[in-house]
Amino acid sequence: MSLIYLFLTLCVAMCVYRIFRGPRAADRMVGIDILGIIVIVFCVLLTLSTGSDFYMTIAIAWSILGLVSTITLAKFLEGRNLDD
Amino acid sequence: MIEIIGQFFMAVGFCFIFLGCLGLVRMPDVYCRLQAATKCVTLGTGSILISAIFLSGSTATAMKAVLCIVFLFLNSPTAAHALAKACDISGIKIWEKPGDEKIYPARPRPPRDDE
Numbered sequence: 001m002s003l004i005y006l007f008l009t010l011c012v013a014m015c016v017y018r019i020f021r022g023p024r025a026a027d028r029m030v031g032i033d034i035l036g037i038i039v040i041v042f043c044v045l046l047t048l049s050t051g052s053d054f055y056m057t058i059a060i061a062w063s064i065l066g067l068v069s070t071i072t073l074a075k076f077l078e079g080r081n082l083d084d
Numbered sequence: 085m086i087e088i089i090g091q092f093f094m095a096v097g098f099c100f101i102f103l104g105c106l107g108l109v110r111m112p113d114v115y116c117r118l119q120a121a122t123k124c125v126t127l128g129t130g131s132i133l134i135s136a137i138f139l140s141g142s143t144a145t146a147m148k149a150v151l152c153i154v155f156l157f158l159n160s161p162t163a164a165h166a167l168a169k170a171c172d173i174s175g176i177k178i179w180e181k182p183g184d185e186k187i188y189p190a191r192p193r194p195p196r197d198d199e
Contacts, residue, residue, distance in 0.1 A: 007102070010105075011105040014106065024114060026114045026170070029167060030122075030167065034125050037125050037160065038101070040129055040152070041128075044129075048139055059148075059152050063156045067163050070163035070166065074163075
């Protein structure tokens with residue numbers, strides 16, 4: 001089970017690399033979106049390893065709120081030039 | 085038997101998540117990164133939720149996992165489409181392989197409705 005957590009941490013490291021490195025603002029937004037989906041995977045793994053139920057509730061709420069955050073970022077990006 | 089099915093789905097899900105994150109690092113363009121990362125990671129997360137249905141052993145957790153699959157498969161492509169549309173409106177060019185511009189010349193884009 002700890003090997004699985006190590007593996008997911010590798011995926012998180014790739015997303016964080018893209019968030020820091022990304023040449024445009026849109027790349028960082030893609031990284032934030034993917035990071036929000038990986039948090040759901042962490043919640044499912046915590047449900048399986050601890051046996052308590054409310055982590056799955058957190059996963060449902062996170063999957064709904066991820067849509068809101070990503071659409072807010074996309075509407076903020078539309079028609080602007082945010083690149084550095 | 086049920087545990088073997090659950091672990092199979094979990095292995096498939098981790099393969100998809102790893103390949104999606106690898107595409108997020110390796111792809112050359114915003115659109116390619118969005119395409120590679122969002123679809124693969126969404127499918128991998130859905131597969132891990134299916135494995136949670138098999139492995140958890142409680143009905144409440146399994147029903148919550150089904151609900152989470154439904155919300156995830158509704159929300160994640162919508163978010164990706166909003167991001168891609170925002171990139172298109174902001175005027176980010178599509179990546180072309182260097183040397184291929186003569187073989188595949190850029191086609192004129194039809195005018196958008198909201199411009």
